[in-house]
Amino acid sequence: MAMAMPAERDRRVSQLAGSTIVTDRLDHTRPDQVLPLFDEQRFFLDELPRGTLDGARVLEIGAGSGVLSIALAKAGAARVTALEINPRAMDFAAFNIERNGVADRVELVPGDRSIYRPVWGRRFDYIISNPPFMPAPPGALYHLHSDAGWVGLDFVEAILRGLDGHLADGGRAQLVTGAPGGEDGPAHLCDLIRRRSPGAATVVVSPLRALFTDCAVRLKGGPDAAARMHELRRRAAQAGATHMYLCVVHLRKTPGPLEVRTAKQPYDLDRLLPAVEGPR
Numbered sequence: 643m644a645m646a647m648p649a650e651r652d653r654r655v656s657q658l659a660g661s662t663i664v665t666d667r668l669d670h671t672r673p674d675q676v677l678p679l680f681d682e683q684r685f686f687l688d689e690l691p692r693g694t695l696d697g698a699r700v701l702e703i704g705a706g707s708g709v710l711s712i713a714l715a716k717a718g719a720a721r722v723t724a725l726e727i728n729p730r731a732m733d734f735a736a737f738n739i740e741r742n743g744v745a746d747r748v749e750l751v752p753g754d755r756s757i758y759r760p761v762w763g764r765r766f767d768y769i770i771s772n773p774p775f776m777p778a779p780p781g782a783l784y785h786l787h788s789d790a791g792w793v794g795l796d797f798v799e800a801i802l803r804g805l806d807g808h809l810a811d812g813g814r815a816q817l818v819t820g821a822p823g824g825e826d827g828p829a830h831l832c833d834l835i836r837r838r839s840p841g842a843a844t845v846v847v848s849p850l851r852a853l854f855t856d857c858a859v860r861l862k863g864g865p866d867a868a869a870r871m872h873e874l875r876r877r878a879a880q881a882g883a884t885h886m887y888l889c890v891v892h893l894r895k896t897p898g899p900l901e902v903r904t905a906k907q908p909y910d911l912d913r914l915l916p917a918v919e920g921p922r
Contacts, residue, residue: 652666652667652670653665653666653667654666654667654668654678654917655917655918656678656679656915656916656917656918657918658679658683658684658687658709658713658915659687659713659716660716661709661712661713661716661738661742662738662741662742662918663679663707663708663709663712663738663742664707664734664737664738664741665677665678665679665707665734666678666734668914672730674728674729674730674731675730676706676707676728676730676731676734677706677707678914678915678917679707679709679914679915680911680912680913680914680915681888681909681910681911681913681915682772682818682819682820682888682909682911683709683710683772683818683915684909684915685818685848685888685890685905685909686710686770686772686816686818686890687710687713688907689816689818689846689890689892689905690713690714690717690816691814691892692717694768694814695714695717695718695719695768696718697718697719697720698714698718698719698720698766698767698768699719699720699721699723699765699766699767699768699810700714700719700721700722700723700766700767700768700769700770701722701723701725701761701764701766701768701769701770701808702714702722702723702724702725702769702770702771703725703753703757703769703770703771703773703801704725704726704727704753704771704772704773704774704797705724705725705726705731705732705735705750706726706728706731706734706735706772707731707734707735707738708724708734708735708736708738708739708748708750709738710770710772711724711735711739711744711748712738712739712742712744712748714768714770715744715747715748716742716744719747719768720747721747721749722744722747722748722749723749723751723761723764723766724748724749724750724751725751725752725753725754725757725760725761726750726751726752726753727752727753727754727755728753732750732752735750736750757800757801757804758804758807758808761808764808765808765809765810765813766808766809766810766813767809767810767812767813767814768813768814768815768816769801769805769808769809769813769814769815769816770815770816770817771797771801771815771817771818771819772817772818772819773790773797773798773801773817773819774790774794774797775790775794775795775797775798775819775820775821776790776794776820776857776858777790777791777792777793777794777822777854777857777858777874777878777883778790778791778794778858778874779792779870779871779873779874792874792877792878793822793830793877793878793881793883794820794821794822794857794886795821795822795830795831795834798817798819798821798831798834799834799838801815801817802834802835802838802839802893803838805838805839805840805893805895806840806895809840809895810895811895812895812896813894813895814892814893814894814895815891815892815893815894816890816891816892816893817890817891817893818888818889818890818891819831819888819889819891820857820886820887820888820889820911821845821886821887821888821889822854822878822881822883822885822886822887823882823883823884823885823886823887824882824883824884824885825884825885827847827887827902828845828847828887828889829882830881830883831845831887831889831891832845832900832902835891835893835900836900839893839900840893840895841893841894841895841896841897841898842893842894842896842897842898842899842900843891843892843893843894843898843899843900843901844891844892844900844901844902844903845889845890845891845892845900845901845902845903846889846890846891846892846903846904846905847887847888847889847902847903847904847905848887848888848889848904848905848908848909848910849904849905849908850888850908850909850910850911851885851886851887852885852886852911852912853884853885853886854878854883854884854885854886855875855878856886857886857911858871858874858875858878886911888909888910888911890905
């Protein structure tokens with residue numbers, strides 16, 4: 643299962659929740675970059691309900707480095723199925739899963755643009771994801787398979803559309819994502835959840851926020867790059883998307899309202915978790 647890792651100068655090693663995770667460096671320039679760990683992964687794990695995962699069947703959509711699948715296996719999940727569409731990320735995740743001693747409980751499965759196709763007909767007790775969320779016009783030259791649409795919610799919407807058919811009765815889902823909105827909070831995400839959620843939902847919002855235009859992807863080259871960015875900003879302004887918020891979303895397959903609360907501590911969209919110093 644282990645892979646030949648990049649030279650030490652080209653990789654980053656971080657620790658989170660008792661796991662050691664190898665990723666690319668932040669300055670890696672290829673579109674198949676395996677992103678380092680940010681505050682969003684810490685936020686997700688801080689919000690993970692304790693004592694609910696024992697024996698659970700878990701699905702992760704978009705495993706990346708594998709950090710969340712590893713954490714849930716260590717938290718008691720019986721089996722984690724981790725979908726990933728980027729072959730380079732699958733290699734890193736396989737290495738990290740083996741290194742952290744959970745290869746017997748985490749199954750890596752090649753992903754698909756039709757998100758749930760690889761697990762069609764299966765149901766899970768817990769579905770998790772840290773989906774792409776940076777606003778980007780279609781065709782933007784960004785990370786592999788990471789075009790998240792004009793306001794950054796395309797992946798979240800696709801996940802929500804399939805939840806009801808893939809959550810077991812009484813099942814839960816948890817996402818961590820950036821979300822657009824105005825001065826008062828992530829209204830666009832809340833509206834999407836009201837339309838698509840299979841049941842009760844709670845949105846936990848970090849008290850830190852960023853300007854939407856600062857989060858929008860800057861296109862790399864192409865004759866129409868400037869025009870696409872202008873159109874993205876125009877659409878955002880028209881929709882009232884002035885800010886981006888980092889949120890953890892809890893979804894339950896039981897009837898109930900949508901609640902919004904503020905996180906107990908701040909999490910930053912741009913804060914990189916520290917690297918582990920010394921040779922690895």
